[in-house]
Amino acid sequence: MAEIETPVESYLAAGRERRIATFGDFLRIPSVSADPAFAADVHRAAEWLGERLRTAGLDHVDVSETGGHPMVYADWLGAAGAPTVVVYGHYDVQPPDPLAEWTSPPFEPAVVGHRILARGASDDKSNISIFIEAVQALLATRGRLPVNLRFVFEGEEEAGSEHLEEWLEANRERLGGDIAIISDVGFFEGNLPALTIALRGIMSAEITVTGPFQDVHSGVYGGAIANPVNALATIIAALKGPDGRIRIPGFYDDVVPLSDDDRAAYAALPFDDDAYREFLGVPELVGEAGHTTLERKSGRPTLDINGIWGGYQGEGGKTIIPGRAGAKLTCRLVPDQDPGRIFEGLKAFIEEIAPPGVRVRVEPQGGGHPIRSSIDHWAVDAAAKALEDTFGRPPLFIREGGSIPFVATFEQALGLPVVLMGFMPPDGNFHAPNEWMDLDNFEAGIRAVIRVFDGFAASAP
Amino acid sequence: MAEIETPVESYLAAGRERRIATFGDFLRIPSVSADPAFAADVHRAAEWLGERLRTAGLDHVDVSETGGHPMVYADWLGAAGAPTVVVYGHYDVQPPDPLAEWTSPPFEPAVVGHRILARGASDDKSNISIFIEAVQALLATRGRLPVNLRFVFEGEEEAGSEHLEEWLEANRERLGGDIAIISDVGFFEGNLPALTIALRGIMSAEITVTGPFQDVHSGVYGGAIANPVNALATIIAALKGPDGRIRIPGFYDDVVPLSDDDRAAYAALPFDDDAYREFLGVPELVGEAGHTTLERKSGRPTLDINGIWGGYQGEGGKTIIPGRAGAKLTCRLVPDQDPGRIFEGLKAFIEEIAPPGVRVRVEPQGGGHPIRSSIDHWAVDAAAKALEDTFGRPPLFIREGGSIPFVATFEQALGLPVVLMGFMPPDGNFHAPNEWMDLDNFEAGIRAVIRVFDGFAASAP
Numbered sequence: 001m002a003e004i005e006t007p008v009e010s011y012l013a014a015g016r017e018r019r020i021a022t023f024g025d026f027l028r029i030p031s032v033s034a035d036p037a038f039a040a041d042v043h044r045a046a047e048w049l050g051e052r053l054r055t056a057g058l059d060h061v062d063v064s065e066t067g068g069h070p071m072v073y074a075d076w077l078g079a080a081g082a083p084t085v086v087v088y089g090h091y092d093v094q095p096p097d098p099l100a101e102w103t104s105p106p107f108e109p110a111v112v113g114h115r116i117l118a119r120g121a122s123d124d125k126s127n128i129s130i131f132i133e134a135v136q137a138l139l140a141t142r143g144r145l146p147v148n149l150r151f152v153f154e155g156e157e158e159a160g161s162e163h164l165e166e167w168l169e170a171n172r173e174r175l176g177g178d179i180a181i182i183s184d185v186g187f188f189e190g191n192l193p194a195l196t197i198a199l200r201g202i203m204s205a206e207i208t209v210t211g212p213f214q215d216v217h218s219g220v221y222g223g224a225i226a227n228p229v230n231a232l233a234t235i236i237a238a239l240k241g242p243d244g245r246i247r248i249p250g251f252y253d254d255v256v257p258l259s260d261d262d263r264a265a266y267a268a269l270p271f272d273d274d275a276y277r278e279f280l281g282v283p284e285l286v287g288e289a290g291h292t293t294l295e296r297k298s299g300r301p302t303l304d305i306n307g308i309w310g311g312y313q314g315e316g317g318k319t320i321i322p323g324r325a326g327a328k329l330t331c332r333l334v335p336d337q338d339p340g341r342i343f344e345g346l347k348a349f350i351e352e353i354a355p356p357g358v359r360v361r362v363e364p365q366g367g368g369h370p371i372r373s374s375i376d377h378w379a380v381d382a383a384a385k386a387l388e389d390t391f392g393r394p395p396l397f398i399r400e401g402g403s404i405p406f407v408a409t410f411e412q413a414l415g416l417p418v419v420l421m422g423f424m425p426p427d428g429n430f431h432a433p434n435e436w437m438d439l440d441n442f443e444a445g446i447r448a449v450i451r452v453f454d455g456f457a458a459s460a461p
Numbered sequence: 462m463a464e465i466e467t468p469v470e471s472y473l474a475a476g477r478e479r480r481i482a483t484f485g486d487f488l489r490i491p492s493v494s495a496d497p498a499f500a501a502d503v504h505r506a507a508e509w510l511g512e513r514l515r516t517a518g519l520d521h522v523d524v525s526e527t528g529g530h531p532m533v534y535a536d537w538l539g540a541a542g543a544p545t546v547v548v549y550g551h552y553d554v555q556p557p558d559p560l561a562e563w564t565s566p567p568f569e570p571a572v573v574g575h576r577i578l579a580r581g582a583s584d585d586k587s588n589i590s591i592f593i594e595a596v597q598a599l600l601a602t603r604g605r606l607p608v609n610l611r612f613v614f615e616g617e618e619e620a621g622s623e624h625l626e627e628w629l630e631a632n633r634e635r636l637g638g639d640i641a642i643i644s645d646v647g648f649f650e651g652n653l654p655a656l657t658i659a660l661r662g663i664m665s666a667e668i669t670v671t672g673p674f675q676d677v678h679s680g681v682y683g684g685a686i687a688n689p690v691n692a693l694a695t696i697i698a699a700l701k702g703p704d705g706r707i708r709i710p711g712f713y714d715d716v717v718p719l720s721d722d723d724r725a726a727y728a729a730l731p732f733d734d735d736a737y738r739e740f741l742g743v744p745e746l747v748g749e750a751g752h753t754t755l756e757r758k759s760g761r762p763t764l765d766i767n768g769i770w771g772g773y774q775g776e777g778g779k780t781i782i783p784g785r786a787g788a789k790l791t792c793r794l795v796p797d798q799d800p801g802r803i804f805e806g807l808k809a810f811i812e813e814i815a816p817p818g819v820r821v822r823v824e825p826q827g828g829g830h831p832i833r834s835s836i837d838h839w840a841v842d843a844a845a846k847a848l849e850d851t852f853g854r855p856p857l858f859i860r861e862g863g864s865i866p867f868v869a870t871f872e873q874a875l876g877l878p879v880v881l882m883g884f885m886p887p888d889g890n891f892h893a894p895n896e897w898m899d900l901d902n903f904e905a906g907i908r909a910v911i912r913v914f915d916g917f918a919a920s921a922p
Contacts, residue, residue: 034777095779101675159777200680204778213742214562217892218765219661219863222793223757224737226747229766229788230701236691237698242816276685281674286687286818296684304679305690306781307772312789316495316620317665317826318556319791319864320767320892327690328773330780332683355703357747365778402680403780431678431781 004447007141012446015137019446020116020439022052023129024109026091027118033069033092033159042155045091046070049128049153056132057139058151064171066163069155073174076135077148083460084148084177085453086416088406089128089184090157093120094431101433114439121437122428127183128153130423130442134449146457150177154406157184160204160366161405168409178460179379180416181452184404186424189271191438193391195383196420198399199407200298201333201370203342207235207326207350210359214323215311221321226357228325229310235360236327238353239303239346244288244296246303246331248349254336258291258299266294269396279427298399302332328365332401339367368405373418382455383419390448421452465908468602473907476598480907481572481900483513484590487552488570488579494530494553494620503616506552507531510589510614517593518600519612525632527624530616534635537596538609544921545609545638546914547877549867550589550645551618554581555892562894575900582898583889588644589614591884591903595910607918611638615867618645621665621827622866629870639921640840641877642913645865647885650732652899654852654909656844657881659860660868661759662794662831664803668693668811669787671820676772676781687818689786690771696821697788699814700764700807705749705757707764707792709810715797719752719760727755730857740888759860763793789826793862800828829866834879843916844880851909882913 003009031045032038049072050063058074069092077084096106096119104110106119131151138145152175156162168175188194211228212221241247258266271294277285287296296302310325312318331342347362354360374380375397387395400420410416423445429435464470492506493499510533511524519535530553538545557567557580565571567580592612599606613636617623629636649655672689673682702708719727732755738746748757757763771786773779792803808823815821835841836858848856861881871877884906890896 034779035775037776095773095775095777097773097775097779098676202680202780204780211743214890214895215559215893216741216890217863218763218767218791219663219793219861220887220891221741221758222763222765222791222862223748223759223761224746224754225741225743226745227765229769230697230764233694233697233766233769236694240691280677280682280686282672282686282818283820284687284818285685286816287684293685297682298684300684302679302683303691304683304688304782305694305772306679306779307774307783308690308694308769308786309774311766311768312556312558313768313770314496314556314558315498316556317789317791318495318558318767318892319663319665321765322768323562325769328778330679330683330778332680355747357743357745359744400680401683402678426681429675429677430681431779432676434675 004450008137008450011137011141016443019133020111023116026125026129027109027120028107030107031092031120031155032095033156035095042069042092046072046155049091052132053151056136058135066167068163071155071167072153073171074151075149076145079145079148082147082457083179084150085456086150086152086175086177086180087131088152088180088182088410089131090124090154091128092155092158093123094158098433103434115436116439117434117436119435121435122186122424123430123435124157124184126424126437126442127422130445131183131449133446137446138450146453150174157406162366164406165409168413175414177416179456180410180418182404182407182410182418182420183422185400185420185422186428187426187441188269188396188398189276189426191425192270193387193393193395194398195380195387195395196400197375197397198298198372199370199420200401200403201337201339201368202403202405203331203333203339203367204365205329205343205346206363206365207232207329208324208361209326210324212321212323215320218319218321225321226355227321228358229322231355231358232310232325232327234355235350235353236305244286246301248345250345251342254338255301256335258295262299263295266292266299269294269398298401299334301334301337303329305329332403333370335370335372337370339369343367368403369408371407371411373420377417378459378461379417379419379456382459383421383452386448386451386455389451390444465911469598469911472598472602477904480594481577484577485570487586487590488581489568491568492553492581492616493556494617496556503530503553507533507616510552513593514612517597519596527628529624532616532628533614534632535612536610537606540606540609543608543918544640545611546917547611547613547636547638547641548592549613549641549643549871550592551585551615552589553616553619554584555619559894564895576897577900578895578897580896582896583647583885584891584896585618585645587885587898587903588883591906592644592910595907598907599911607914611635618867625867626870629874636875638877640917641871641879643865643868643871643879643881644883646861646881646883647889648887648902649730649857649859650737650887652886653731654848654854654856655859656841656848656856657861658836658858659759659833660831660881661862661864662798662800662829663864663866664792664794664800664828665826666790666804666807667787667824667826668696668790669785669822671785673782673784675784679780679782682782686782687816688782689819690783692816692819693771693786693788695816696811696814697766705747707762709806711806712803715799716762717796719756723760724756727753727760730755730859759862760795762795762798764790766790793864794831796831796833798831800830804828829864830869832868832872834881838878839920839922840878840880840917843920844882844913847909847912847916850912851905
């Protein structure tokens with residue numbers, strides 16, 4: 001990577017070991033937001049992060065309660081006349097299951113070559129840490145930042161961001177600025193630097209099917225009553241056709257079709273279907289008919305079961321008709337689908353097709369709107385140049401298949417233009433066993449962030 | 462219940478507390494055969510049972526290793542000229558899951574009114590215990606039994622009876638006799654005394670669907686690849702039609718249709734669909750079109766998922782495409798379906814309909830043939846009279862929906878006529894939480910068994 005000016009580069013060159021150690025301390029806190037069993041750990045991560053921000057030299061640091069997990073806010077506002085940048089990240093992580101598939105314990109960071117393995121190593125503790133290290137290096141060497149800065153770090157991103165809007169409403173004065181950087185994204189396939197220009201939305205739901213009052217003997221009662229697992233399978237199977245199209249009536253009504261330009265942009269990205277298929281270990285890439293893999297994985301909506309359960313899962317057999325069964329489901333949404341409308345459509349459709357003899361409940365589990373950013377903005381130009389100067393090639397402009405409900409809030413409610421920039425490796429096993437961060441991306445990312453801040457200061461109108 | 466002759470009745474009247482305590486000791490041993498974690502407990506149950514048989518006064522008691530769980534054999538052969546009766550039961554039990562639904566721990570027997578709650582309280586430790594208590598009472602009061610007796614108690618009935626045939630082959634000389642009583646059955650709905658004249662067979666299989674190399678992020682990869690849970694649901698949904706008919710080609714080819722006489726016999730049984738539906742807590746009784754509930758639950762074949770799993774089952778959400786999913790499946794079979802042929806049909810059909818983009822494996826988990834007994838036999842007459850004399854009403858002749866693969870072996874391989882008799886309450890929650898035995902059935906059952914033995918001695922040709 002290209003070096004930056006001497007005092008900062010010297011400071012950074014001397015501190016790599018300390019940075020990995022600090023990052024490891026952060027990763028060791030199991031801040032799993034979705035599981036109440038980890039609530040105290042999430043709180044501990046917030047406190048740790050507050051202390052870390054003070055050490056880095058931020059002026060005002062505030063760890064505030066929300067009714068759920070804390071929000072961590074910090075700012076440095078000493079750059080009179082320079083633009084103000086709001087940086088968002090999240091310090092909570094996904095549950096670590098299935099534990100048996102980790103090669104090292106998920107909350108005992110392990111450095112293997114240029115990788116560090118741990119839950120949260122990429123998503124999203126890497127990006128948070130990169131920004132904090134950049135700020136610390138600048139304050140330690142220059143004594144000031146080129147821009148005014150507000151950090152907003154959330155603790156519920158992986159659990160539906162339940163209390164975020166309320167906190168934003170109550171803290172509007174802390175969110176004034178010129179530009180927002182949402183740093184919960186990463187690089188493109190092949191670890192190529194990228195700026196994200198679109199995110200899918202999300203609609204989460206849980207389906208519960210209830211049959212007999214409890215598990216009952218499948219010999220004694222088999223044939224007399226509906227089986228909740230069979231019924232749940234019938235429901236799930238009806239949600240998608242063999243052409244990969246989702247069969248919920250009205251599901252595609254609000255989808256803005258990909259334009260010829262969109263499809264040309266997708267086609268221009270360097271992407272190898274065969275290598276991707278081999279990496280994932282699947283016999284075939286499949287999905288909605290009429291679209292390329294890249295289009296399907298970020299430009300088109302999806303419906304996936306995230307988990308299913310019912311009856312006996314242990315060793316050997318247990319000849320029962322389960323008393324109940326359930327599944328967690330998410331749809332990824334694209335502009336202009338609305339998570340609320342999609343949920344209502346799903347619920348109505350399931351109630352219509354539910355087989356007789358069971359009771360079916362469909363409950364919402366949160367959602368977020370899809371977003372699409374403009375690339376015609378001075379901040380995007382400055383960020384692109386910073387990435388090119390750091391990584392030696394211009395960033396790709398990509399659509400991301402994941403969802404950050406917060407982005408729509410920033411854009412719409414706060415009126416801030418958003419740059420989606422982060423440093424996760426594209427195959428970093430986010431939400432999966434053996435999540436990892438590329439430590440070279442980490443180190444280069446710190447330089448890139450410094451260049452972004454310098455670029456913003458130089459190019460803001 | 463009607464009393465029997467004074468010395469035996471007096472002996473029994475004085476021993477009820479001791480019998481419940483002994484039964485409780487048996488129930489406290491968690492002899493779960495399907496789960497390897499309980500192997501030592503199953504062994505302990507066999508040793509306990511051997512000791513119990515010695516205490517009861519049996520002559521030759523043998524706990525023999527099989528490569529799996531032990532077989533317990535005991536005999537008393539001192540009734541020269543009288544018929545020889547082979548009595549089968551099993552001392553292993555189903556897994557106790559789901560543990561949270563038990564009102565008391567499954568292996569701490571709890572007496573509530575006339576019920577005793579524990580895993581195995583009815584299926585099948587009750588029947589074994591009733592027979593042993595009857596023998597003990599007879600030997601203690603008369604000094605002899607009216608018939609020659611061989612007990613064969615299995616430890617793998619709930620796990621596929623893997624080593625039974627091998628043991629039978631090696632112990633043929635111990636199984637000579639005139640009649641076999643299979644005591645792994647019970648009473649009809651309403652707790653009405655019954656003799657079972659048919660059992661369904663069973664075919665067990667496990668389906669595994671594999672997608673990406675591990676759980677992956679549903680945003681990043683959603684749309685690009687098939688989801689193993691969605692694929693598994695598609696497979697399961699295709700196995701049965703909305704008319705309740707199983708769609709595996711050839712599935713019904715060998716089914717002997719119910720005759721007019723069969724259907725008339727079903728129609729004559731006292732059975733209330735509404736009460737049954739209410740007991741089970743389901744909105745509707747459903748199954749194969751064109752058949753009554755009673756016909757469906759014992760006279761027609763079934764296909765039920767016993768368990769399903771895949772992805773995240775914890776609190777909150779986890780936005781993943783699971784790396785794999787699986788399900789356990791059983792079919793109950795009727796004459797003349799063959800479990801091997803049914804498995805092959807299932808496997809071929811699943812391989813044919815499996816959606817693209819995943820790998821599917823279908824593995825056999827054991828099976829047993831359906832059986833249908835004749836009711837024209839002196840032993841059946843004697844058993845029916847014994848039940849009528851004990852319970853004050855003639856037994857119903859019923860078909861049972863459950864499966865005892867052993868019965869076909871007894872009938873075919875050993876050439877023994879079989880009487881299917883037992884005392885479990887029909888709603889005893891076998892294979893389910895809060896399994897229980899009716900202690901009145903238990904006490905009356907002891908008298909009934911004594912009358913059966915006396916009746917066999919009096920009526921054998």
